[in-house]
Amino acid sequence: MGELALVEAVRMALARALEDDPRVILLGEDIGVNGGVFRATDGLAARFGVDRVLDTPLAETAIAGIAVGAAAHGLRPVAEIQFMGFLYPALDQLANHAARLRNRTRGRLTCPMVLRAPFGGGIHAPEHHSESFEAMLAHVPGLRVVVPSSPARAYGLLLAAIRDPDPVVFLEPKRLYRSIREEVTDDGAALPLDRAVMLSAGEDVTLVTWGAMVQEAREAVEGMAAEGVSVELIDLSALKPIDRATIRRSVAKTGRCVVLHEAPLTAGLGAEIAADLAEHCLTHLLAPIRRVAPPDVVIPYPRLEDHYMPTTGQVVGTIREVMEFS
Structure with a gap:
């Protein structure tokens, strides 16, 4: 147990998921060697290998599409979009494929993927780096949309999202990444994804x-x-x-x-x-x-x-x- 910032709690949850479930993989731009733009995945490639923490090209449509395909074939991908404002190209894959896969196959296939994205303003970032269009995502049938507000909730909610059989968009308020700290226990306990x-x-x-x-x-x-x-x-x-x-x-x-x-x-x-x-x-x-x-x-x-x-x-x-x- 120790006091963690929200971004550190995210990293702890990702590490726990990688350790507990060999089906979990991470993918995204610069998440491997560099540990992500906010260092949410720092050290995970060295610990779990580059075959499970994958650096991708700068192509959000491809990142989401690869995650959908991997999820449909039995893996549990956690894809990172560097900023929510870069998520627009991925909407096609999320709305037309990830969210519809269970219905399209009448339950034969599911899409247990998570798409993580830092979102929101307050850090004086340039254009496209401070978007908040969560309502657009919530409008898509078949998608879960989750937002943590503290390190402990980020840990428990992210673990629940990774274990969920359907696609979850996990929005991380980047203004809180390092502004608050609290006790977080790495006990693997998930929090409900449907409760205020x-x-x-x-x-x-x-x-x-x-x-x-x-x-x-x-x-x-x-x-x-x-x-x-x-x-x-x-x-x-x-x-x-x-x-x-x-x-x-x-x-x-x-x-x-x-x-x-x-x-x-x-x-x-x-x-x-x-x-x-x-x-x-x-x-x-x-x-x-x-x-x-x-x-x-x-x-x-x-x-x-x-x-x-x-x-x-x-x-x-x-x-x-x-x-x-x-």
């Missing part, structure tokens, strides 16, 4: 978020507590399937809901959550459901990024507004 986590109990308002935005959400919870407002904080974790039951139970208790995400506002997952609550919790609502999200623009270059990302102040202001609604 209640990070703090509350009575007045439900705050739902995921990934790096959990940090701003925690700060908002503390700020509202100083004002006498009790906030129930839910880390969604599984973006597909969404743990709707946990959110509904919370909102049935609090009567208010704010959803926070760093993906653009329109058609983001906040809209799906709001629609579900409007359908199933209407009689419990004491105020309109509110979303805190960036505007519908391309995430700007570094100097303007801080004006784009949602802030703790915005979350606090929105919670105050739902509390004052009458």
Whole structure:
């Protein structure tokens, strides 16, 4: 047991999976000799061999396609896309093949692959390096989409994703890669891929978020507590399937809901959550459901990024507004 950063917990989970299951292979750009752009796979090629930790050409379509083929033939590939913004070429393989293989073969074949990708802003990266289009992936039937918010959750969720019989897109909030540390035990224990986590109990308002935005959400919870407002904080974790039951139970208790995400506002997952609550919790609502999200623009270059990302102040202001609604 020891304190690890999130990227170190990812590496530990990958090592555990490689050690426990000879069917697991890793593939991606510069993941072998160089250990990946964020060093998530550092040392794994030397430990497990280049036949199990494979460097690939700069070709995202090929990386995803190879993973689909390998999974269909009995392996458990874990493919890395260097940044989520480079994932677009891989969408063809994910949506048309990985997600459909079980249905296409009437269950004769499955696609037990994981596609890892660092995502989100906040590190002042250049264009295409700070994307957050998780809602696009969640819209694809047959794909699981998972986002950890801490080192321990990254370890357990990644192991569960690798062991799952169907394709999982595992999005790693790179702003958290080295910004937080916590105790992580290398015990091989997986976490459920379909459950949200209640990070703090509350009575007045439900705050739902995921990934790096959990940090701003925690700060908002503390700020509202100083004002006498009790906030129930839910880390969604599984973006597909969404743990709707946990959110509904919370909102049935609090009567208010704010959803926070760093993906653009329109058609983001906040809209799906709001629609579900409007359908199933209407009689419990004491105020309109509110979303805190960036505007519908391309995430700007570094100097303007801080004006784009949602802030703790915005979350606090929105919670105050739902509390004052009458």
